[in-house]
Amino acid sequence: MSREKLLEVKNLKQYFKSGRKSVVKAVDGLNFDIYKGETFGLVGESGCGKSTTGRTIIRLYDATDGEVLFKGENVHAKKSRGELKKFNRKMQMIFQDPYASLNPRMTVKDIIAEGMDIHGLVKNEKERTEKVHELLRTVGLNKEHANRYPHEFSGGQRQRIGIARALAVEPEFIIADEPISALDVSIQAQVVNLMKKLQKERGLTYLFIAHDLSMVKYISDRIGVMYFGKMVELAESDELYKNPIHPYTKSLLSAIPLPDPDYERNRKRVPYDPSIHDTSEEPEFREVRPGHWVLCTTKEFEQYKAELENK
Amino acid sequence: MEKVLEVKDLTVSFDTYGGKVQAVRGVSFDLYKGETLAIVGESGSGKSVTTKSLMGLIPSPPGRIEKGEINFEGKNLAKLSDSEMTKIRGKDISMIFQDPMTSLNPTMKIGNQIMEGLIKHQKMNRADAKKRAIELLELVGIPKASERINQYPHQFSGGMRQRVVIAISLACNPKILIADEPTTALDVTIQAQILDLMKDLQQKTEASIIFITHDLGVVANVADRVAVMYAGKIVEIGTVDDVFYNPKHPYTWGLLGSMPTLDSTEEELVAIPGSPPDLINPPKGDAFAPRNPYALKIDLEQEPPMFKVSDTHYAATWLLHENAPKVEPPESVKRRMKGFAKTGAAPAAGDKKGDES
Numbered sequence: 001m002s003r004e005k006l007l008e009v010k011n012l013k014q015y016f017k018s019g020r021k022s023v024v025k026a027v028d029g030l031n032f033d034i035y036k037g038e039t040f041g042l043v044g045e046s047g048c049g050k051s052t053t054g055r056t057i058i059r060l061y062d063a064t065d066g067e068v069l070f071k072g073e074n075v076h077a078k079k080s081r082g083e084l085k086k087f088n089r090k091m092q093m094i095f096q097d098p099y100a101s102l103n104p105r106m107t108v109k110d111i112i113a114e115g116m117d118i119h120g121l122v123k124n125e126k127e128r129t130e131k132v133h134e135l136l137r138t139v140g141l142n143k144e145h146a147n148r149y150p151h152e153f154s155g156g157q158r159q160r161i162g163i164a165r166a167l168a169v170e171p172e173f174i175i176a177d178e179p180i181s182a183l184d185v186s187i188q189a190q191v192v193n194l195m196k197k198l199q200k201e202r203g204l205t206y207l208f209i210a211h212d213l214s215m216v217k218y219i220s221d222r223i224g225v226m227y228f229g230k231m232v233e234l235a236e237s238d239e240l241y242k243n244p245i246h247p248y249t250k251s252l253l254s255a256i257p258l259p260d261p262d263y264e265r266n267r268k269r270v271p272y273d274p275s276i277h278d279t280s281e282e283p284e285f286r287e288v289r290p291g292h293w294v295l296c297t298t299k300e301f302e303q304y305k306a307e308l309e310n311k
Numbered sequence: 312m313e314k315v316l317e318v319k320d321l322t323v324s325f326d327t328y329g330g331k332v333q334a335v336r337g338v339s340f341d342l343y344k345g346e347t348l349a350i351v352g353e354s355g356s357g358k359s360v361t362t363k364s365l366m367g368l369i370p371s372p373p374g375r376i377e378k379g380e381i382n383f384e385g386k387n388l389a390k391l392s393d394s395e396m397t398k399i400r401g402k403d404i405s406m407i408f409q410d411p412m413t414s415l416n417p418t419m420k421i422g423n424q425i426m427e428g429l430i431k432h433q434k435m436n437r438a439d440a441k442k443r444a445i446e447l448l449e450l451v452g453i454p455k456a457s458e459r460i461n462q463y464p465h466q467f468s469g470g471m472r473q474r475v476v477i478a479i480s481l482a483c484n485p486k487i488l489i490a491d492e493p494t495t496a497l498d499v500t501i502q503a504q505i506l507d508l509m510k511d512l513q514q515k516t517e518a519s520i521i522f523i524t525h526d527l528g529v530v531a532n533v534a535d536r537v538a539v540m541y542a543g544k545i546v547e548i549g550t551v552d553d554v555f556y557n558p559k560h561p562y563t564w565g566l567l568g569s570m571p572t573l574d575s576t577e578e579e580l581v582a583i584p585g586s587p588p589d590l591i592n593p594p595k596g597d598a599f600a601p602r603n604p605y606a607l608k609i610d611l612e613q614e615p616p617m618f619k620v621s622d623t624h625y626a627a628t629w630l631l632h633e634n635a636p637k638v639e640p641p642e643s644v645k646r647r648m649k650g651f652a653k654t655g656a657a658p659a660a661g662d663k664k665g666d667e668s
Contacts, residue, residue: 045498154586184353185525189569189582196579211498214528218571218580255503257528259570259647261551264532269503 006173006205007034007057012066014049014056026052028229029066031285034173039199039206041220041237043213043252049229050209054175057207058093059084070173089119092166096178098158102150108161109146112136115169135164139194156187163194167202175207180215192219213256217241222291225249231285235292243311245294245304248272315486315519316342316365321379321389323360323369330591334360336543337379342487347513347520349530349551351566352540355587358523361540362489364389365521366406367396383487402432405480409492411472415464421475422460428482447478450515452508470501477508484516491523506532527570531555536623539563542588542598549624556648559618559626561605564640567647581641597629605630605638 014027027049034040042050056063059075068075075087092115095101102111109132113122122128133143139160150158159179166174176195180188192215198204210216216223217237224234225248233246244250251272257264277283278297286301287293288308296304323335335357342348350358363369364376367388381388383403388396408414416424425447426440435443441460448456451474464472473493480488490509494502510533513520522533530537530551537554539547539562547560558564568581585602588594594601600610607629609615618631630638640648 045500156586185527186353186565186569186583187586189580190584192571193579193582213499214571251500255499257499257503257506257526257532258572259527259531259555259567261531261534261555264528267532269507272500 003035003038005033006036006071007207008067008069008072009033009053009057010067010069012053012056012068013064014052014061015064025229027056030231032224032231032234034205034207036172036205037199037203038221039208039219041216041223042207042209042226043211043216043223044226045211045252048226050211050226051177053226054093054177054207054209058091058175059087085119089115089169090171091173091175092169092171094159094162094166094174094176094179097182098155098162099150099182101162102158104150107147107149108132108136108153111150111161112146112165112168115165119169121169131168132164135168138167138198139164140190154187155183156190159183159191160194163191163198167198171204173205173207175209177209178211179208181210181212188215195219213252214258225252230295231293232295233293234285235289239289239292243289243292243308245288245292245308246296247276248274312346313344314341315344315383317380317382318342318361318365319380319382321361321364321381322377323357323364323374324377325375326373327591332590333593334374334543334590335364336590336593338540338543338545340538340545340548342519342521344519345513345517346535347510347522347533349522349524349534349537350540351523351525351527351530351537353525353587355590356540357543358540359491362406362491362521362523365487366400366404366489367391367393368400368406398432401428401480401485402483403485404487404489405483405485407473407476407480407488407490407493410496411469411476412496414476415472417464420461420463421467425460425475425479425482428479432483443482444478447482448475450481450512451475451478452504453478469497470504473497473501473505474508477505477512481512481516481518485518487521488513488518489521489523492525493522494529495524495526502529509533527555527566539566542593543590544598544627546599546628547626549620549626553621553624557620557624558640558644558648559620559624559631560628561603561630561640562599563626564644565602568641568644572647581643597627607635 009030009032012027012030016024016026018024030053042053044050055061057068063076070087070091112132112135113128116122116128116131122131132146136143136145141157141160180191183191199206208216208219220237223237223240224231227248233249241253244253251270254270278299281297283295283297285293285295288304294304319339321335321338325332325334338361352358365381365388369376376389379389422441422444425444429435429440429443444460445456448459453459453471453474467475494505497505524530534551536550538545539560541562547554547563554563558567565581565583569583571580583602588598596612597610597615600606609629615627615629617625617627619625629635
């Protein structure tokens with residue numbers, strides 16, 4: 001099965017200076033690929049670097065080191081405005097907070113059409129209006145909404161506007177940074193269903209960043225688990241949930257509360273103790289099973305493989 | 312079981328420029344000694360306003376308790392003056408807020424913040440209060456408590472801060488503890504620790520807890536009973552098993568259906584269409600009817616009363632009327648009702664080598 005790689009992240013590092021001397025290694029040597037048409041979920045606790053990863057990929061930050069290849073081209077090597085513009089069209093972002101990510105002084109129509117204006121995708125005002133109306137319909141709003149301002153909408157509706165804005169320039173790849181965390185449960189399901197529908201219709205590829213593991217499991221084909229700037233485990237969603245190998249992944253999975261009282265009464269939480277790791281050598285990202293990667297040392301690698309076989 | 316609190320027909324409204332918002336529209340429930348009652352609902356459903364009324368924290372104006380009773384130890388809290396309420400608040404009824412980053416005073420050492428209540432309510436002297444503060448910090452699992460009391464909130468992590476907030480709320484041995492989304496701002500692993508801590512402390516102190524949340528997973532974890540709120544009303548109330556394994560209200564079905572399960576393979580989540588109603592002009596009849604695929608004609612005309620399902624279980628939907636057509640909950644909800652973790656997809660229990668002793 002050879003799938004087309006849409007995005008390749010190679011040894012990506014993003015350090016921030018904090019004070020005069022100390023450096024925060026928000027992202028520290030990430031390696032992963034995202035295939036065309038799939039949803040790649042990125043999970044981890046706050047501060048683990050998952051949002052920084054998304055923001056560095058789309059070049060909101062300049063990477064400290066490493067490469068991001070989009071369709072084989074290095075995103076961070078591009079310098080000229082023209083090249084960047086071309087790239088920006090193909091990659092779009094949906095943000096977490098629908099209250100902060102829409103300009104309150106712009107009408108919904110201008111918000112959605114801004115990208116099309118910049119990229120010269122529409123020839124005249126009539127076409128522009130038609131495009132906006134079509135996009136509003138696509139995300140489940142209607143054309144009467146076009147002349148209103150963001151404050152007139154609920155959180156779920158605003159997130160739909162954010163999605164319409166991202167879709168306006170016909171991207172291939174969308175980075176969704178906690179797109180549903182700020183929404184109510186019933187509205188979350190609406191937005192997730194919409195994202196799935198759009199993916200099917202338009203062949204979109206998603207990088208879905210979130211901390212709600214059950215929703216990530218539901219929407220993602222493959223999932224990467226991050227801990228302190230490093231990816232500790234990567235596998236297909238089912239495999240990750242059925243056969244977690246890294247102790248941190250196990251701990252994270254055991255902490256998800258499920259809406260099932262019987263299960264909750266018998267649940268045992270597995271705490272994560274980083275000191276159990278073998279420190280004889282630098283851990284590396286190794287494949288324990290086809291498509292199932294885990295950060296480990298050679299010794300741990302053997303131990304994990306044995307554990308998987310004995311299952 | 313001993314009743315500690317009785318809320319009867321509580322109605323709270325707020326005056327706004329747009330008109331009168333009827334945030335809570337006739338809520339009644341009892342709270343028993345030592346139990347945890349979870350109140351679930353979406354933002355704007357009135358769950359926070361309900362509990363703020365119990366604490367006498369409704370800002371007035373613009374808010375006011377229009378009618379209803381909150382009976383606690385022979386007093387109607389809805390009618391108490393501010394100064395009388397001050398004697399109860401923080402002593403008999405205390406509260407844990409959502410955001411540990413903003414509910415602590417950043418300019419005060421945390422020891423002093425815990426001692427404040429002890430000195431005011433329990434008339435302790437400073438030395439005794441300090442001793443008790445250290446005990447409390449140890450109780451909520453903060454190591455090196457005697458050193459930590461001299462530190463400021465910014466020197467604590469989010470989870471540790473929430474532990475401090477819990478220590479403050481427990482300082483005067485409250486009979487009722489109101490926790491308003493106490494774990495929403497925390498990561499899942501920290502959330503699990505805080506929930507375990509709260510359950511543990513409840514066993515030791517026998518306090519009754521009202522737990523507000525919108526996370527049904529958390530509800531299943533902590534609650535003995537659950538009240539589901541929608542548009543300012545309780546639409547279903549029962550034991551945690553009643554509500555999760557035998558839900559009767561279509562809104563509860565919608566809430567359960569919109570959460571993905573860990574072993575789900577279904578193509579689409581059962582989303583509740585539309586959004587919650589405007590409480591300035593609440594719709595006639597059942598407020599949920601416009602979003603309810605199972606709505607009957609009468610739902611648009613008349614509000615459903617609370618129907619009794621069992622001694623512990625009540626739901627406000629016309630579907631429970633004897634003349635109503637028989638309606639089955641959607642497939643995916645039925646699967647959840649059977650208990651979806653039993654399929655064995657969820658890891659957690661079992662396969663860990665070094666089980667914690």
